[in-house]
Amino acid sequence: MEFIAALIFIAASYFEFGNSPMNSFVLLVIAALYLKGFLLKKDSYVLVGSLIALIFAVLSTLALLASYANSAILGEEFKLRFELGIIGYIGLAFLKGRRGYVQSKIV
């Protein structure tokens, strides 16, 4: 699963580059974390990768909503700029799946 997630984020990073190189970089970092977690069989990398992915997805959603709100305030036409950062919500599935693992590490 981690390997598939890494591939998804690599693809997202590639497609996002034209839109925003820095967004693309964040997606690549997430992909690298999943990949390292997969290669070394270490949950810690998957955990942090999922956490960053989720934060980035929430941020992308907030930016989208803010853009819409700003257009409404200024009375301008809203131009939807979809960001691939939104796919970070898949990190939620990894976090949910590792809830027991995380709890076992909290004394």
Add this chain to the structure above:
Amino acid sequence: MEQKRIAMVGNPNVGKTALLNALTGGKFEIGNFPGTTVEKKEGKTVLNNIRAHFIDLPGIYSLQAYTIDEKIARDYLVKEKPDIVLNVIDASNLERNLYLTLQLCELRIPMIIALNMMDEAKKKGYKIDSRKLEQILGVPVVETVAIEKKGVEELKKKLFHAKVSHLRIEGKDLIRERLKAASRVASEVLERKEVAFSLDDLLDEVFTDRILGIPIFLALMWMVFRFTYDVATPLVSLVDMAFSILSDAVEASGIPFSDLIANGIITGVGSVLVFVPNISFLFIALAVLELSGYMTRAVFVLNKIMMRFGLTGRAVIPLIIGFGCNVPAVMATRGIEDNNVRLATIIVNPFMSCSARLPIYVLFAGAFFTGNESLVIMFLYLFGILIALFSAFLIRKTILPGEASFIIEVPPYRIPKIKSIFDLTWIRVKHFLLKAGSIILAMSVVVWYITTYPGGSIESSYAAMLGKFLQPVFSPMGWKWELVFALVTGFVAKEVVVETLGILLGDLSKLSSLATVPQALGFLVFSLFYIPCLATLAVIGSETGSWKWTAFAVIYGFVVAYIFSFVLINLFGIIGLIP
């Protein structure tokens, strides 16, 4: 009513300020890294019909006074003799904290111990017998978790039952004897359960990863700036609209001094206050990073780079504080033992982008770099860090040489509480708002006057005369006199740059007519580096105790600003990277 002075003493980052807030209901700034408190903080409350006057001293490791903050703490304890010493101990680092406790015992001042951060100790698998500790030291011991206010009521009850410890350490080599005694006491009261691999260890493994640590840091920084710019935008628009409506209404009302109020005060102060949402969002993001404990890991990741630049771990904290305001950041250098490192840190600190510069960045990024605003703002922050480090390297290799060692205490990870984030953000935003209500308000009147008189129009005003007089100095950059004049007024406080442009232009949307895109980038870089603001200069003067170092900070900042903005404008102009 009887009054008692209670000195709160402990190692750095053990939660003294959090405990002070819990005891007094105060809202002092708390952090999750060592060195948050550099000056005495005072809080008062009434407990058991006694007026309790708490003095929160800077965190210290011993009473040997190697650093300025240690000297402040020691001098207070020795010279001012408080009625009670409240020794705050990090329960998760008992042995190290006990070294100071043993020294405090020798002062013969009634003492009580708050065994704080018990939650962190439990996480590490530690079980502490606080009753036994009480017996050994001969003073009351109360277990607390200050940020959750646990044990605070018991501490309040026992506070005035503090006792003088009769424990004395004797021997030829007192330091060695105290270290031995601390180790002995810790082993008697502490039981360690083996914890395989805690969540903190797991997170550290990734956040401090040799290869991925820095990319993770850059990714998080990018998110911080997107949050600061993109997410705050609708609030900025709302505040901007509110000030426009207010200004138009006052101008149309025809009340006395309506021109001064509408085009001076409201336009001037409003042009700065409009960026309060950006500043608040930046502080929220930074508060999350600080309180979670990540910021210190970021420092750890940058360790190798820092060492190459001749700075120490303790120098990093003042640099981080510089993102908020350079004044407390310069004061935070008091925790640095090596005077040469301390001076170098003070000189380069103004290169860290303080919140006052954010309005300039946001304004210019919005006007000249549409679609890349967050990228430009992030570039300026990172460029500031880079030049600060490079300058430190240069200074340490030439005028302030010496070796640097890297020791930094890594705090535990914590999920930041909403209230803690809000409190920390509010303290910092309040500082900005107070400035808007004082310096910036006063400057709006001054700027309005010199942009209106003697001729009645801006082109024939004192401001134009001064701007045009100084313009030749900046002729290699090609800036118009309005920009030059804004830089002059910005010396008082950096926000005044935006305020001045607001008053000069009337409408900040006309800003793009003042410069080309490379010139705007050069102006941003110049604003980042040139002369520290008046308050920062004053504190550099008082902290270095030397007008020569203060003058050096001014000249060095100006030269760096001049060179980099000149190079950027011409480089980008020539190669045409930016149209």
